Amino acid sequence: MNHDVQYGTAVASVYDSLIAPAMPTEEAVERLRPYVTGARVLEIGVGTGRVALPVARLARGLIGVDNSKAMLDELRGKNPPAHVALVEADFRRPLPFTEPFEAAYSTMGSLACVHSREELVTALTHICDVLKPGGSLSLEYYATGAYRPLVEQHTLTVPMPHHGGTSTFTVTLDDADVLTMHTRLDESGKPPVEFSEQVLLIERKEVEACLAEAGFAVERVHPAEGPAPYDWYTARSDH
Numbered sequence: 001m002n003h004d005v006q007y008g009t010a011v012a013s014v015y016d017s018l019i020a021p022a023m024p025t026e027e028a029v030e031r032l033r034p035y036v037t038g039a040r041v042l043e044i045g046v047g048t049g050r051v052a053l054p055v056a057r058l059a060r061g062l063i064g065v066d067n068s069k070a071m072l073d074e075l076r077g078k079n080p081p082a083h084v085a086l087v088e089a090d091f092r093r094p095l096p097f098t099e100p101f102e103a104a105y106s107t108m109g110s111l112a113c114v115h116s117r118e119e120l121v122t123a124l125t126h127i128c129d130v131l132k133p134g135g136s137l138s139l140e141y142y143a144t145g146a147y148r149p150l151v152e153q154h155t156l157t158v159p160m161p162h163h164g165g166t167s168t169f170t171v172t173l174d175d176a177d178v179l180t181m182h183t184r185l186d187e188s189g190k191p192p193v194e195f196s197e198q199v200l201l202i203e204r205k206e207v208e209a210c211l212a213e214a215g216f217a218v219e220r221v222h223p224a225e226g227p228a229p230y231d232w233y234t235a236r237s238d239h
């Protein structure tokens with residue numbers, strides 16, 4: 001198994017200034033509110049805390065897991081409140097918790113950072129293992145309707161919404177359904193920042209099948225609207 005870390009210092013250095021502003025948190029927090037309010041909550045792939053910090057205002061406790069020290073350091077720099085704890089761990093391995101959670105969530109497709117359906121089922125099983133029976137999992141996962149056209153296009157340059165520069169995406173999909181997205185951010189007067197992400201791009205029915213195989217009952221799916229990048233799944237631990 002490959003335990004590489006995808007999000008290094010280059011991504012971490014621009015995540016909050018250039019990437020997060022394009023992804024407002026309000027809708028995600030509203031969707032999470034019924035599950036996380038007053039609960040002991042786990043975020044998988046917490047990153048720089050874009051969603052974790054507003055969710056922490058609702059939760060009794062929140063543990064954020066990420067395998068990128070650089071991303072966690074950005075979040076630590078924001079002095080999260082005392083009921084937030086951060087753990088450097090890889091979700092492809094069993095999660096290091098003994099006290100079960102009432103709710104778990106993962107936004108912006110963190111759980112898609114796997115190389116196969118089997119690896120996704122393994123990661124989901126690790127989450128199921130640390131949830132109380134009936135505990136909830138809310139999941140944003142890459143929408144094929146948004147990403148398959150990008151594969152066709154191969155390269156796309158768009159203006160960055162909150163800066164004068166541009167983002168150039170180069171997107172490929174291999175035979176194992178692993179999508180590689182290379183991003184180059186150009187801000188005038190600054191050296192470009194480049195990084196690559198690899199995610200498993202599978203159809204909604206397959207994500208649902210992986211959830212079921214891992215021990216979740218899927219309660220609801222909000223398909224991405226138009227070109228929106230992620231579908232949203234709500235599931236409950238079945239045991």
Ligand SMILES: C[S@@+](CC[C@H](N)C(=O)[O-])C[C@H]1O[C@@H](n2cnc3c(N)ncnc32)[C@H](O)[C@@H]1O
Pocket residue numbers: 006007044045046047048049050051065066067068071089090091092106107108109110111113
């Ligand atoms: C797109 S970012 C999303 C961050 C945050 N959830 C948000 O919505 O802003 C994906 C995050 O997943 C983390 N990640 C990717 N693979 C991981 C793994 N195997 N174990 C733990 N975290 C992982 C990355 O380090 C990164 O911080």
